[in-house]
Amino acid sequence: MSVKKAEIGTGGWKEKERGKEERDVIVDTVARVMIPLAQLFALYVMIGTEGAGGGFQGGVIFAATLILFGTVFGVKRGREALPEGINAILNSLGLYIYAGVGILCIILTMGAVEYLNYGGFPLPTEFALRRGYLVTYAVEVGIGITVATVFASLFFDLAWREDVIESREASSAVASARREADARSSGAQGGE
Amino acid sequence: MVSGLKLLHVVGLLTVFLLACLFFYVLEDVPSFGDPHSPANERVLLSKINASPQIINELNEGIVPEVLKSELEKRGFYAEELSVMHKGDHYDIYIPTNESEFNTKEPEVPFYLVVADNAIEIYRYAPAVRYEERVEEECGVPNMVTAILADYRGYDTLGETTVIFTACVAVILLLRRYGRL
Numbered sequence: 001m002s003v004k005k006a007e008i009g010t011g012g013w014k015e016k017e018r019g020k021e022e023r024d025v026i027v028d029t030v031a032r033v034m035i036p037l038a039q040l041f042a043l044y045v046m047i048g049t050e051g052a053g054g055g056f057q058g059g060v061i062f063a064a065t066l067i068l069f070g071t072v073f074g075v076k077r078g079r080e081a082l083p084e085g086i087n088a089i090l091n092s093l094g095l096y097i098y099a100g101v102g103i104l105c106i107i108l109t110m111g112a113v114e115y116l117n118y119g120g121f122p123l124p125t126e127f128a129l130r131r132g133y134l135v136t137y138a139v140e141v142g143i144g145i146t147v148a149t150v151f152a153s154l155f156f157d158l159a160w161r162e163d164v165i166e167s168r169e170a171s172s173a174v175a176s177a178r179r180e181a182d183a184r185s186s187g188a189q190g191g192e
Numbered sequence: 193m194v195s196g197l198k199l200l201h202v203v204g205l206l207t208v209f210l211l212a213c214l215f216f217y218v219l220e221d222v223p224s225f226g227d228p229h230s231p232a233n234e235r236v237l238l239s240k241i242n243a244s245p246q247i248i249n250e251l252n253e254g255i256v257p258e259v260l261k262s263e264l265e266k267r268g269f270y271a272e273e274l275s276v277m278h279k280g281d282h283y284d285i286y287i288p289t290n291e292s293e294f295n296t297k298e299p300e301v302p303f304y305l306v307v308a309d310n311a312i313e314i315y316r317y318a319p320a321v322r323y324e325e326r327v328e329e330e331c332g333v334p335n336m337v338t339a340i341l342a343d344y345r346g347y348d349t350l351g352e353t354t355v356i357f358t359a360c361v362a363v364i365l366l367l368r369r370y371g372r373l
Contacts, residue, residue: 132332
């Protein structure tokens with residue numbers, strides 16, 4: 001098995017060839033079974049108002065499932081499941097939902113209520129229920145989306161590996177020069 | 193004197209001790225832990241005024257005495273259009289709400305509480321009381337924490353979410369090693 005040269009300015013991890021990594025069957029199967037259930041539980045914590053919890057807690061549980069996915073199946077597959085562009089869109093979308101509901105309260109009532117006064121939102125229910133619906137289904141969900149994608153993004157930004165870096169740096173001239181130097185040195189070592 | 197002990201060290205040590213003394217001094221006034229009926233959780237004493245039969249009569253008739261109004265005004269509290277209700281051993285004072293969107297069929301939550309014994313003590317209801325008693329009928333959410341976090345304290349939570357978002361952006365700028373958007 002050929003070991004890729006993967007020690008460019010990093011901790012010096014040896015990178016195995018992709019597809020040949022040994023993966024534990026138990027961990028694999030348990031993660032496969034548990035991730036959807038945990039995500040369902042995260043949605044319950046996020047939206048269900050009967051029990052304890054809220055947007056922050058539910059979002060963190062959801063992020064934990066994404067992190068579990070990245071840990072078990074590899075960072076690269078995790079990134080394929082949640083690409084960076086979608087991640088960036090989502091973690092600003094949550095904040096937009098929250099702040100946008102507040103703005104909509106002003107706009108839709110022509111300025112009769114203040115910012116974030118959900119009771120003025122023109123829904124066909126009574127005052128208190130309007131507040132309840134918006135808090136539960138807009139604000140908490142917005143917070144949850146932001147928190148979940150932010151923590152997943154933190155994990156994936158910290159858990160980079162060399163093969164991915166290599167593919168990124170392949171475009172830059174510096175990297176190619178480095179690689180040449182690396183190849184030369186490894187060739188010298190092979191000669192010894 | 194220990195060698196190497198500078199003035200700065202002594203001052204720092206003294207500050208720590210003073211802070212500890214202050215902490216223990218304050219600890220005397222802290223209400224017993226977890227008591228839901230401690231004054232901080234139920235009411236806050238604003239002031240005391242002398243009781244006279246005339247004031248108590250006015251309170252019993254449902255009129256807010258002028259002395260009480262001026263006392264509240266002097267301390268910067270709302271003192272116009274108040275209404276009084278006699279509740280057993282104390283009087284509850286209500287404030288009308290002015291916001292057009294609120295339904296004002298019934299009087300709002302009592303705002304001040306007056307106990308008339310030898311002297312008249314004016315209390316302000318703590319916000320926790322309002323949250324506990326009225327959160328479900330005001331917000332339609334059975335979970336008190338959610339309602340406080342996202343509704344009463346909406347600005348605060350918006351700020352918290354923004355902080356988390358900003359942290360994410362900072363980490364992306366500093367640590368993202370692969371890929372572009």
